[in-house]
Amino acid sequence: MTVERVMGAETEYGILAPEQTGANPTVLSAQVVNTYDTLFHRALRARSSSQWEYSSESPLADSRGGEMSEEQAHPSQLTHRAPVLTSEEIAAEALKESGLYAERLDWDSVTMNSILPNGARFYVDHAHPEYSSPEVTNPLDAVLWDAAGDHIAAQTVATIEVNATESGLPKVNLYKNNTDSKGQSYGAHENYLLKRSTNFDDVVAGLLPFFATRGIMIGAGRVGIGTKGEKPGFQITQRADFFERLVGLETTIRRPLVNTRDEPHADINRYRRLHVITGDANLSHYSNLLKFGTMSLVLNLIEAGQAPQIKLADPVAAMHTVSHNLTLAAQLPLAGGGTITALEIQGEFLDAARELEGDCDAATQQILDLWEQTLHLLETDLFALADRLDWVAKYQLLSQYVSQGLGWDNPKLAAIDLQYSDIRPHKGLYFKLVQVGRMKTLFDEATIEEAAHNPPENTRAYLRGKVISTWPEEIVSVNWDTIVARDPLGTDLYRLNMPSPSLFTKSSVEHLLKGEHAGDLISWLNGQNI
Amino acid sequence: MERKQVQSQQSSSAEQEVAQVEIQHQAREVNQAQVAETDDLLAEIDGLLEENAEEFVKGFVQKGGQ
Numbered sequence: 001m002t003v004e005r006v007m008g009a010e011t012e013y014g015i016l017a018p019e020q021t022g023a024n025p026t027v028l029s030a031q032v033v034n035t036y037d038t039l040f041h042r043a044l045r046a047r048s049s050s051q052w053e054y055s056s057e058s059p060l061a062d063s064r065g066g067e068m069s070e071e072q073a074h075p076s077q078l079t080h081r082a083p084v085l086t087s088e089e090i091a092a093e094a095l096k097e098s099g100l101y102a103e104r105l106d107w108d109s110v111t112m113n114s115i116l117p118n119g120a121r122f123y124v125d126h127a128h129p130e131y132s133s134p135e136v137t138n139p140l141d142a143v144l145w146d147a148a149g150d151h152i153a154a155q156t157v158a159t160i161e162v163n164a165t166e167s168g169l170p171k172v173n174l175y176k177n178n179t180d181s182k183g184q185s186y187g188a189h190e191n192y193l194l195k196r197s198t199n200f201d202d203v204v205a206g207l208l209p210f211f212a213t214r215g216i217m218i219g220a221g222r223v224g225i226g227t228k229g230e231k232p233g234f235q236i237t238q239r240a241d242f243f244e245r246l247v248g249l250e251t252t253i254r255r256p257l258v259n260t261r262d263e264p265h266a267d268i269n270r271y272r273r274l275h276v277i278t279g280d281a282n283l284s285h286y287s288n289l290l291k292f293g294t295m296s297l298v299l300n301l302i303e304a305g306q307a308p309q310i311k312l313a314d315p316v317a318a319m320h321t322v323s324h325n326l327t328l329a330a331q332l333p334l335a336g337g338g339t340i341t342a343l344e345i346q347g348e349f350l351d352a353a354r355e356l357e358g359d360c361d362a363a364t365q366q367i368l369d370l371w372e373q374t375l376h377l378l379e380t381d382l383f384a385l386a387d388r389l390d391w392v393a394k395y396q397l398l399s400q401y402v403s404q405g406l407g408w409d410n411p412k413l414a415a416i417d418l419q420y421s422d423i424r425p426h427k428g429l430y431f432k433l434v435q436v437g438r439m440k441t442l443f444d445e446a447t448i449e450e451a452a453h454n455p456p457e458n459t460r461a462y463l464r465g466k467v468i469s470t471w472p473e474e475i476v477s478v479n480w481d482t483i484v485a486r487d488p489l490g491t492d493l494y495r496l497n498m499p500s501p502s503l504f505t506k507s508s509v510e511h512l513l514k515g516e517h518a519g520d521l522i523s524w525l526n527g528q529n530i
Numbered sequence: 531m532e533r534k535q536v537q538s539q540q541s542s543s544a545e546q547e548v549a550q551v552e553i554q555h556q557a558r559e560v561n562q563a564q565v566a567e568t569d570d571l572l573a574e575i576d577g578l579l580e581e582n583a584e585e586f587v588k589g590f591v592q593k594g595g596q
Contacts, residue, residue, distance in 0.1 A: 012595045014590070015592070016589070016590060018586075018589070021591070022591075126594075127593035127594075175590075179592075182590075184592045184595075185594060186596060187595055252596055400568055400571075400572060401572070411583045411586075411588075412579070412583040415579055415583035415584075415587050419579060419580065426578075429575060436574070438571070
């Protein structure tokens with residue numbers, strides 16, 4: 001067995017125009033998505049013009065004979081010089097092109113949905129900008145391409161800010177959290193590919209005790225108890241208070257622990273996409289690695305029919321109790337009588353996973369060891385985890401203010417909670433803790449930036465990202481499992497279906513990216529019957 | 531013989547005492563360093579916080595999502 005599995009992450013960012021509170025969040029979200037869409041398209045065009053062979057051009061040659069000197073020429077005539085623009089100039093032009101300047105907001109040219117060169121989707125989801133990561137094959141890559149989304153979000157916020165005066169558009173901040181503590185929540189979802197043959201009742205039975213208790217590792221921490229934060233205090237997770245029932249299709253109301261959305265974006269006869277909505281948005285790489293890693297191992301257990309048989313009397317109530325109890329010692333009632341703690345439940349899942357995985361690969365061993373070490377420290381030395389887990393880092397920081405005399409109902413603590421998740425590296429408190437060496441990371445900034453521009457190499461996200469960056473003008477539409485390109489010289493459309501997430505990888509399609517048109521590549525691939 | 535042993539025990543316990551004092555001293559130094567470090571961190575974080583915490587928190591209103 002292995003922790004490897006096709007998976008992906010979705011982040012809905014909290015959005016705020018600090019100088020225009022009350023601005024329409026859908027309009028602000030469109031502003032965010034468009035800014036980045038225009039920004040990367042411009043960067044692609046700048047790249048393709050720099051690759052153009054300029055030396056053979058002579059635009060100032062006059063057919064009447066002779067040549068105009070460069071000094072006399074208008075800058076726009078110097079088309080044989082590769083354009084050199086500063087990032088500010090690119091950003092300013094990007095905003096102008098996006099049709100978002102306040103005086104001429106052009107909704108016809110505003111895009112609500114953008115597929116990025118790294119294979120991700122960046123779009124307006126109701127009232128939030130959402131980043132859906134490209135499909136990856138393992139937990140570490142899931143962490144990396146999720147962090148790439150935060151990088152993209154931060155770059156977008158900076159671009160909007162630099163151009164705010166000229167554009168007349170409001171500055172926008174984005175927050176990687178899950179609630180405004182005024183009754184509203186927005187999600188950070190995980191997606192895992194699951195064998196269709198696995199009985200869904202077994203999936204539910206296996207997941208309920210796991211979801212009710214995994215918050216002790218992957219919670220992001222929150223000031224306030226209750227959906228409106230009505231009771232002062234600190235709790236382990238952002239999301240727990242917003243869950244009301246066990247199983248259901250909804251994700252925005254009456255939220256269920258197990259979501260039954262069955263839209264695999266893959267061969268429906270072979271796969272199910274498990275859409276997990278119970279998690280918190282994590283900034284810490286380690287919290288995120290635990291989230292994707294332990295989940296994948298638990299799905300192995302469920303698929304093998306070896307998940308621990310733990311039946312909680314009330315999993316929803318247990319999830320709330322676990323989130324509210326900072327000693328981690330709360331006794332959760334079992335359906336058949338007796339009680340169990342969150343640490344004990346997680347320990348049982350860990351033991352079962354160790355047994356099932358047996359002599360496993362290094363990536364799997366890493367998750368098992370991290371899981372074990374985390375549970376051990378949660379029990380014995382909580383603050384030793386302040387350098388790894390979001391909720392412990394936040395709790396330790398806030399506790400220091402509390403020990404100076406601030407009450408849990410002091411707005412300063414709620415502000416710190418929010419600002420922990422500010423995605424601007426110079427303002428966000430998570431990033432500050434990393435910068436001063438208080439929190440550990442798994443990837444450095446350069447690696448994350450690389451992942452913001454490039455797709456993973458071992459899923460179909462590779463081809464998706466590469467067609468966007470290779471033939472940006474020819475791609476008509478892209479979805480998780482389809483690509484449609486047009487013939488630049490005619491009216492023909494070329495459609496490629498990609499039912500398997502594991503195909504169309506770098507090793508199988510890279511050589512086809514040297515062709516002249518996207519349509520040629522699609523025709524060739526369709527001829528291969530993949 | 532006996533006396534010697536006693537002497538050596540005394541000296542060894544005196545050494546232990548010195549060692550313990552030193553350890554305590556070190557521990558106090560470490561704690562003070564930790565306190566100073568924490569104060570520095572909190573001061574740095576205070577410098578980053580939005581100016582009016584109450585207004586910022588009140589203004590952070592979101593529409594529900596998924």
